[in-house]
Amino acid sequence: MSSPLSPRKAALQALLRVLRDGASLSDALPPLLARVSPRDRGLAQALCYGTLRWHRRLEAILACWLERPLKRRDRDVACALAMGLFELLYLDTPDYAAVQETAGLGRGLGKRWAVGLINGVLRRAQREGAACATAVDRDPALRHALPDWLYRRLAAAYGDGTEAVCQALNAHPPMTLRVNTARIPRGDYQERLAGAGLAAAPHPQVETALVLERPVEVSALPGFAEGLCSVQDAAAQLAAPLLDCPPGARVLDACAAPGGKTLHLLDRAGGRLALTAVDSSGKRLERVAENLQRGGHRAALVAADAAHPDTWHQSPPFDRILLDAPCSATGVIRRHPDIKHLRREGDIPALARTQADLLRALWPLLAPGGILLYATCSLLPDENDMTVLRFLEDEPSASEDPIQAPWGVPRQVGRQVPAGSDGMDGFYYARLIKR
Numbered sequence: 001m002s003s004p005l006s007p008r009k010a011a012l013q014a015l016l017r018v019l020r021d022g023a024s025l026s027d028a029l030p031p032l033l034a035r036v037s038p039r040d041r042g043l044a045q046a047l048c049y050g051t052l053r054w055h056r057r058l059e060a061i062l063a064c065w066l067e068r069p070l071k072r073r074d075r076d077v078a079c080a081l082a083m084g085l086f087e088l089l090y091l092d093t094p095d096y097a098a099v100q101e102t103a104g105l106g107r108g109l110g111k112r113w114a115v116g117l118i119n120g121v122l123r124r125a126q127r128e129g130a131a132c133a134t135a136v137d138r139d140p141a142l143r144h145a146l147p148d149w150l151y152r153r154l155a156a157a158y159g160d161g162t163e164a165v166c167q168a169l170n171a172h173p174p175m176t177l178r179v180n181t182a183r184i185p186r187g188d189y190q191e192r193l194a195g196a197g198l199a200a201a202p203h204p205q206v207e208t209a210l211v212l213e214r215p216v217e218v219s220a221l222p223g224f225a226e227g228l229c230s231v232q233d234a235a236a237q238l239a240a241p242l243l244d245c246p247p248g249a250r251v252l253d254a255c256a257a258p259g260g261k262t263l264h265l266l267d268r269a270g271g272r273l274a275l276t277a278v279d280s281s282g283k284r285l286e287r288v289a290e291n292l293q294r295g296g297h298r299a300a301l302v303a304a305d306a307a308h309p310d311t312w313h314q315s316p317p318f319d320r321i322l323l324d325a326p327c328s329a330t331g332v333i334r335r336h337p338d339i340k341h342l343r344r345e346g347d348i349p350a351l352a353r354t355q356a357d358l359l360r361a362l363w364p365l366l367a368p369g370g371i372l373l374y375a376t377c378s379l380l381p382d383e384n385d386m387t388v389l390r391f392l393e394d395e396p397s398a399s400e401d402p403i404q405a406p407w408g409v410p411r412q413v414g415r416q417v418p419a420g421s422d423g424m425d426g427f428y429y430a431r432l433i434k435r
């Protein structure tokens with residue numbers, strides 16, 4: 001068994017894995033969290049998510065008191081400082097405890113000099129923090145702790161709505177459930193939740209969605225193991241009704257893992273679909289298999305590159321295709337604040353090329369009269385309407401089947417859910433029909 005860790009030590013190690021080594025938080029955090037006592041895990045998690053969420057702003061504020069930037073080899077000390085400042089500014093830990101505990105991390109790093117530095121800087125932050133934060137916050141990218149390139153692109157796409165989108169990207173995400181309404185009406189499931197002491201409210205726009213007042217372990221959700229509900233943001237729950245698969249339809253779910261939308265497609269049709277779920281990651285396909293088992297459904301699972309269907313598809317064409325394309329995931333930054341650090345501006349053209357390749361490669365697999373739903377959890381037009389517009393220009397058999405809906409905003413083609421609108425993650429959908 002690995003040795004136990006204090007919550008701050010665990011959080012610091014996870015932060016270093018993300019900020020120094022480029023690991024994702026979902027890979028870095030769980031093994032460290034397992035070494036923290038259960039009652040302290042919430043603090044470790046809050047420190048990790050919060051420090052990553054606000055890191056750019058925290059570093060800018062800290063620069064007020066550091067004579068010069070810390071050296072690369074002292075990244076650990078810089079992370080501890082950012083984490084300590086986050087705790088001072090955003091959590092309700094008593095200030096003296098936040099300062100003392102964070103400074104103590106310096107000893108654990110084998111850098112005794114860092115104890116004095118962290119102590120001194122965090123004490124100045126207690127005294128002068130507000131003035132320095134006011135100066136930093138004049139720059140909107142720093143105020144929202146976003147990389148300049150991302151802020152610039154969001155401002156170009158959302159104009160007057162930019163402030164609201166940026167605020168939503170830094171908000172705490174709700175835990176939203178999708179009720180399997182083929183098996184239980186949403187209101188009845190809400191009552192089952194209330195009976196288990198869990199308060200939830202119906203989502204105003206998405207008829208399968210219940211928003212929990214507080215997040216809980218899935219094991220506390222009545223009937224979760226039997227597929228009565230799933231954890232899925234309301235924006236992701238829009239996909240299956242938009243694709244609207246008739247019973248018995250041949251359906252391709254390209255880029256299917258971990259299978260949230262696969263399960264919804266099958267739940268909605270009472271399992272009566274001939275569904276093929278493709279994902280390039282065999283490991284992630286295991287999650288699709290688990291979801292199918294929980295829902296009591298069957299599907300053909302294929303580990304392959306969806307952009308090369310010649311390697312996995314021979315049979316007749318599909319009536320419906322869901323292309324939930326790999327993307328920048330900028331619409332879900334509130335759930336994965338590590339994206340702020342891991343994504344680079346140069347990734348966007350490469351992602352747009354992959355998305356265009358997938359669209360082009362999958363289109364021939366669609367039967368005449370069939371529908372393809374293109375989806376991303378990106379906020380950036382280059383990955384969304386621009387990709388689809390270019391495809392429509394090149395492909396004479398494709399036209400838009402416009403989405404009329406009370407949610408989101410229409411784009412040149414398709415509809416965008418800006419992050420935070422109706423409390424949802426940022427998502428994009430375009431529905432295409434084949435002549």
Ligand SMILES: C[S@@+](CC[C@H](N)C(=O)[O-])C[C@H]1O[C@@H](n2cnc3c(N)ncnc32)[C@H](O)[C@@H]1O
Pocket residue numbers: 236254255256257258259260261262278279280281284304305306307324325326327
């Ligand atoms: C946005 S996620 C899909 C989420 C999923 N549809 C759901 O609702 O749970 C994108 C998925 O695409 C997969 N992927 C990326 N490139 C791919 C490719 N060329 N072919 C097939 N799958 C790919 C990734 O492994 C990832 O699981």
